[in-house]
Amino acid sequence: MKIKECCTVISQECIAKDIYSMWISTKAIAREAKPGQFVSVYTKDASRLLPRPISLCEIDREKDALRIVYRIAGDGTREFSRLRAGDTIDILGPLGNGFPLEEAKGKRVMLMGGGIGIPPMLETAKAIQGEKIIVSGYRDELFLTEELNAAGQLYLATEDGSAGTKGNVLDAVKANRLEADLIFACGPTPMLRAIKAYALDKGIPCWVSMEEKMACGIGACLACVCKSTEVDGHSQVHNKRICKDGPVFLSTEVEL
Numbered sequence: 001m002k003i004k005e006c007c008t009v010i011s012q013e014c015i016a017k018d019i020y021s022m023w024i025s026t027k028a029i030a031r032e033a034k035p036g037q038f039v040s041v042y043t044k045d046a047s048r049l050l051p052r053p054i055s056l057c058e059i060d061r062e063k064d065a066l067r068i069v070y071r072i073a074g075d076g077t078r079e080f081s082r083l084r085a086g087d088t089i090d091i092l093g094p095l096g097n098g099f100p101l102e103e104a105k106g107k108r109v110m111l112m113g114g115g116i117g118i119p120p121m122l123e124t125a126k127a128i129q130g131e132k133i134i135v136s137g138y139r140d141e142l143f144l145t146e147e148l149n150a151a152g153q154l155y156l157a158t159e160d161g162s163a164g165t166k167g168n169v170l171d172a173v174k175a176n177r178l179e180a181d182l183i184f185a186c187g188p189t190p191m192l193r194a195i196k197a198y199a200l201d202k203g204i205p206c207w208v209s210m211e212e213k214m215a216c217g218i219g220a221c222l223a224c225v226c227k228s229t230e231v232d233g234h235s236q237v238h239n240k241r242i243c244k245d246g247p248v249f250l251s252t253e254v255e256l
């Protein structure tokens, strides 16, 4: 069930250069939300009609609150970064399918996040019972490491080598000889492509959360399609709508 709400900002802080963390009080969205889902966040500027999709970083169902962590990419996210506690913000959600937590039961799960794909891995890791290996890849400045460390066994990779393994998340996997039965990943497409190839080579089932520019966010406009291996039941072509059928797909279902 997706709901559009006028929500109240509980708090907002800058947690790294151009990266902001916002807790938002909702009436029902948080209660309905699952890890790996996202919300469409509306700007107040009438010249920007389309909402911005942002993943759920944490879900507090008891307090009916959501945490989003986002990078300033353009005018919409810059506007969000100026909001303060008590301000209101329109949100539609929860949207998308989320990570298949039932697949993780009894398995050693590796959660891989790169850059702004790291935030959704936090709530996903918190929701998984059992062994969790979290591998986070940063350009240089770290964020969310304290929370990720509390949610699982955390390994870091940085492009400049300032923390953890120098390189990307797969370099950290190799350097630490990490092994898993299942992979959940979110990050830029080149990273997901490399993880898909690694998982295929090792025979590990792998689910990836994909990003694409979106318009409606609810499956109606086809702005966000990606190529799929199977014919889609909705459009009868080799397409999947990332906003509605995803954003999480079995890596072998989609072309990366």
Ligand SMILES: Cc1cc2nc3c(=O)[nH]c(=O)nc-3n(C[C@H](O)[C@H](O)[C@H](O)COP(=O)(O)OP(=O)(O)OC[C@H]3O[C@@H](n4cnc5c(N)ncnc54)[C@H](O)[C@@H]3O)c2cc1C
Residues within 6 Å of the ligand: 038, 051, 052, 053, 054, 055, 056, 069, 070, 071, 072, 073, 074, 075, 076, 077, 078, 116, 119, 120, 210, 211, 212, 213, 214, 247
């Ligand atoms: C399912 C989903 C979940 C997302 N979760 C997060 C998140 O948790 N945190 C976060 O920081 N960002 C996330 N994004 C990306 C975020 O939606 C864009 O950064 C945001 O819409 C940019 O809006 P803007 O008005 O600030 O910038 P714009 O002016 O609209 O764009 C600025 C730049 O960002 C690029 N861009 C815009 N939308 C996207 C997109 N969807 N993917 C990649 N590049 C884009 C544009 O091409 C342009 O170069 C997510 C995107 C999707 C589809």
Ligand code: FES
Residues within 6 Å of the ligand: 213, 214, 215, 216, 217, 218, 219, 220, 221, 222, 223, 224, 225, 241, 242, 243, 244
């Ligand atoms: S954004 Fe409209 S169908 Fe996905």
